[in-house]
Amino acid sequence: MYPFNLLSNYACILFFYSYSFFPGGNSAVPGCGSACCNLPNIVVYESTCVFIPLLCSLYLQIFAESKDEVAVVLFGTNGTCNSLASEDQYQNITVHRSLKLPDFDLLEDIQNVIKAGSKQADFLDAIIVSMDLLQKQTIGKKYEKRHIELFTDLNSPVSEDQLGIIIANLKKTGTSLQFFLPFPASVDDGSGDASASVHAHMHRNTFPRKSLTEQQKQGIDVVRKLMYTLDEEGGLEEIYTFRESLERLSMFKKIERKPMPWPCQLTIGPNLSIRIVAYKSVTEEKVKKLWSIVDAKTFRKEDVQKETVYCLNDDDETEVQKDDIIQGYRYGSDIVPFSKEDEEQMKYKTEEKCFSVLGFTRSSQVHYYMGSQALKVFAAKGDEYAAVAFSALVRALDELKMVAIVRYVYNRRCNPQIGVAFPHIKDAYECLIYVQLPYMEDLRQYVFSSLKNSKKYTPTADQxxxxxxxxxxxxxxHEDGETSEDLFKPSKIPNPRFQRLYQCLQHKAFHPDKPLPPIDQHLLEMLEMPSVVRERCQAPLERVKALFPLKEVGKKKEEKTAQDIFKDNVNPAEDFRILVRKKNADFKDVSQQLINRIDQFLENKGSQYYMKGIDCIRVFREEAMKLSKVQCFNDFLQALKSKLEDKALSDFWEIMVQGRMLNFRINGKNSCSRAIKRFLQFKLPKSHR
Incomplete structure (x- = not known):
């Protein structure tokens, strides 16, 4: 449970500026919720903490998409701005923001705009202003509850004249109240006695033992009297320290929503039908994208232009129109076209939603391998006949240790599922729990070799x-014979992925140019192994290490030759470029491998192979010039000339003389240039053309 009960539709935040009794510098602290906040202008640990819990509470509501509205009231300000203010009443209290949904503008105000004042104000007057604001701004609106949160160090004068009126009105309007202080409410002197507060007892060793002022002692008495009168049993538990609120609010939590009912008919055969209603019990939680892509310079969404083009997978990447494209599926080496008409024709057509029992089987035959959600199925509310029939089905399945195999269709637009419905009986209710079953292709059976079949790896009895x-x-x-307790409770741990995402969004909202912060330490601690388990594992773990010694095995790196790399490679030109630049590379050997690939391209006699051969020749020339191996390339040209004379390669020659070899032209500063010019001037005999 979080200390902030943020189910309220309307809340008010109050800030109180006063002089703190702790030494330090100046600081301003904001607030949130329906709360009164004390913004001490002295920086100390507790005073700094007030700033963080308030922001955390607002961040929590923003990221959880809460519909609660929040107002901010500051008290202890230099000026006065509230509807109850008169010449000598409710002074130095300012309504900074009326009831609205929390947003990043409010967060920016709290961090950068609100500054600490030098005046003092009665926190009971601030509560009255908050109650008046909530009363006036919720007229004619529907809401679940109203709530006030008060942050203060109690270091200002307080008058109890209207305490009874405040208590009566809080009870009458059903407005809840919480206090947040920089010290436990039970600390009334330097002794640090925390016997009267559960929260203080939990953290009694975490607060500095500094003497409180007489004013703060009086304030604590008023707070305790107020909260105890409101609720004799749990009133004092609504008094928190800044540290406690920070620990609870440091974790982002999505607002829990009531699941939507899914009414349907449970059918068994053609003649038996039971009205049911199903709810999602467990489902995968996905991140909802709450941001959009903007231009990196202007930060405007409109400046980002998206354009999608479709191109053929050829050398020229020929563009085609979207209307000329249809879906295709690969079948071996062929691509089978599959149009939208084919898809509509072959799509499975369902009628309406369905929850039909196909048969029954023993529960031992079913393994829960599949599905991203679980449904709880109940009899329809208010239908006595359905309740009797459904209860008989659930209890019969439970007694016989059977489960129902069900055909489940959510609606006509969804594909059907095959699932299992097993009985679930509790003292307060009984239901069926539905889980999807896998199809054969959904299962992956991995078979591993047995350790028992190998004498070398057979473990000993000690191991x-x-x-x-x-x-x-x-x-x-942990079991003590009668009861059991979970030492690690995943249900109490928030989703780490969401925590990190929201932490980064929160940081980038106000520090866009700074690097992302480290993962919150509190989250890391929640994910660690329980200390009891860690201590218990030490001795067995040391024994395992001793019985299973580890030896580092150096992995031998297999060296590939140029022939291995060039073999069946689709891009020998780039491989040649990489190989010749390696240390201790033999240019002559590597170039010979490239020449062999060029010969293979020429033997195939196809335009696509000729183009690859020309690419290889071009890269050969470039690398020969860079590495001063011009003579090696010239020798290759002479050999190529002889091959062209001996073989009918007129088509390859035509490609070269029609401009494909123009990229070979250089500035004529070396013999390679002259050799290429002579090569380009070479013409095949007419008998070969």
Whole structure:
């Protein structure tokens, strides 16, 4: 449970500026919720903490898409701005923001705009202003509750004249109240006695033991009297420290919403039908994208222009129109076209939503391998006949240890699923829980070789005993014979992915040019192994290490030759470029491998092979010039000339003389240039053309 009960539709934040009794510098602290906030103008640990919990509370509501509205009231300000202010009443209290949904503008105000004042104000007067604001701004609106949160160090004068009126009105309007202080409410002197507060008892060793002023002692008495009168049993538990609120609010939590009912008919055969209603019990939680792409310079969404083009997979990347494209599926080496008409024709057509029992089987035959959600199925509310029939089905399945195999269709636009519905009986209710079953292609069966078949890897009795002891020591359930307790509770741990995402968004909202912050330490601690389990595992773990010694095995790196790399490679030109630039590379050997590939391209006699051969010749020339191996390239040209004379390669020659070899032209500063010019002037005999 978070200390902020943010189910309210309307809330008010109050800030109180006063002089703190702790030494330090100046600081301004904001607030949130329906709360009164004390913004001490002295920087100390507790005073700094007030700033963070308030921001965390607002961040929580923004990222959780909460519909709660928040107002901000500051007290202890230099000026006065509220509807109750008169010449000598409700002075130095300012309504900074009326009831609105929290947004980043409010966060920016709290961080950068609101400055600490030098005046003092009565926090009870601030509560009255908050109650008046909530009363006036919620007229004619529907809301679930109203709530006030007060942040203060109690270092200002307080008058109890209207305390009874405040208590009566809070009870009458059903407005809840919480206090947040920089010290435990039970600390009334330097002794640090925390016996009267559960929260203080939990953190009694985490607060500095500094003497409170007489004014703060009086304020604590008023707070305790107020909260105890409002609720004799749990009133004092609504008094929190800044540290406690920070610990609870440091984790982002999505607002829990009531699941939508899914009414349907459970059918067994053609003649038996039971009205049911299903709810999602467990489902995958996905991040909702709340941001859009903007231009990096202007930060405007409109300046980002998206353009999609479709191109053929050829050398020229020929563009085609979207209307000329249809879906295709690869079948071996062929691509089978599949138009939208074919898709509509072959699409499975369902009628309406369905929850039909296909048969029954023993529960031991079913393994829960599949599905991203679980449904709880109940009898339709208010239907007595359905309730009796449904209860009989659930109890019969439970007694016989059977489950129902069900055909489930959410609506006519969804494909059908095959799932299992198993009975679930509790003291307060009974239902069926539906889980999707896998199809054959959904299963992946991995078979691993047995350790028992290899004498080399067969574990000894001591090794088996050590591993068994380690597994027993890692048990996360503590049992004392009658009861059991989970030592690691995943349900209490927030989604780490969401925590990190929202932490980064929160940081970038106000520090766009700074690097992302490290992962919150509080989150890392929540994900760590329970200390009890860690201590229990030490001895078995050391035993396992001793019985299973690890030896580092150096992996031998297989060296590939140029022939291995060039073999069946689709881009020998680039491979040649990489190989010749390696240390200790033999240019002559590597170039010979490239020449062999060029010969293969010429033997195939096709335009696509000729183009690859020309690319190889071009790269050969470039690297020969860079590495001063011009003579090697000239020798290749002479050999190529002889091959062209001996073989009918007129088509290859035509490609070269029609401009494909123009990229070979250089500035004529070396013999390679002259050799290329002579090569280009060469003409095949007419008998070869």
């Amino acid at each position: 088996l005993s050590a591993v068994e002891s380690l597994m027993d020591s890692m048990n996360l359930v």
